[in-house]
Amino acid sequence: xxxxxxxxxxxxxxxxxxxxxxxxxxxxxxxxxxxxxxxxxxxxxxxxxxxxxxxxxxxxxxxxxxxxxxxxxxxxxxxxxxxxxxxxxxxxxxxxxxxxxxxxxxxxxxxxxxx
Ligand SMILES: [Fe+2]
Numbered sequence: 272x273x274x275x276x277x278x279x280x281x282x283x284x285x286x287x288x289x290x291x292x293x294x295x296x297x298x299x300x301x302x303x304x305x306x307x308x309x310x311x312x313x314x315x316x317x318x319x320x321x322x323x324x325x326x327x328x329x330x331x332x333x334x335x336x337x338x339x340x341x342x343x344x345x346x347x348x349x350x351x352x353x354x355x356x357x358x359x360x361x362x363x364x365x366x367x368x369x370x371x372x373x374x375x376x377x378x379x380x381x382x383x384x385x386x
Contacts, residue, residue: 272313276385280310280320287323293327296331300363303327305361307379311383314351328364367370 272280285308289297303324310316321344328336346368350356359372368373376381 272310272316273385276309276315276381277313279381279385280306280316283309284297284316284323285318285326287320287379289321291323291327291330294330296327300324305364305375305378306359307344308359309381310375311351311356311358311360312354314348317356318344324362336364339368343368359369 285300287299287306288304290296290302303320304339306316306323307320310320321340325337325340325344343362343364347356347362357369357371359374360366360368360370362368363374
C-alpha cells in the first residue's frame with residue numbers, strides 16, 4: 272500500500288474514531304466503511320477498520336454487528352495477507368463478507384490515483 276492510499280485510509284479511520292467519541296454511530300460507520308474499502312489490501316488497516324467497527328457495534332449495543340465483526344477480524348486479516356478480499360465490500364455484518372460491491376466514485380479515484 273503506497274503512502275497516498277495509506278493517508279486516505281488513516282483519514283477515514285480518524286473521522287470514524289472522532290464520530291465514535293461523539294457517539295455519532297451512523298456517521299462513524301460511514302467513515303469506517305470507507306476505511307475498510309480503501310484498506311482491505313493491508314492486513315493492518317483492514318484489521319483496524321474491523322476493530323473500530325467492533326467498538327462502534329459495542330457502543331451501539333448491536334449484537335449482530337458485534338458477532339459479525341468478531342468473525343471478520345481474523346478472516347479479514349488472513350484475507351489481506353493472502354491477497355483475497357472482495358473489492359468494494361464495506362465490511363459491515365449486513366453484507367456478506369465475501370461479496371464484492373461497487374466502489375464509490377470518489378474512492379475509486381483515490382485507488383486509481385494511488386496505483
Ligand atoms: Fe473486511
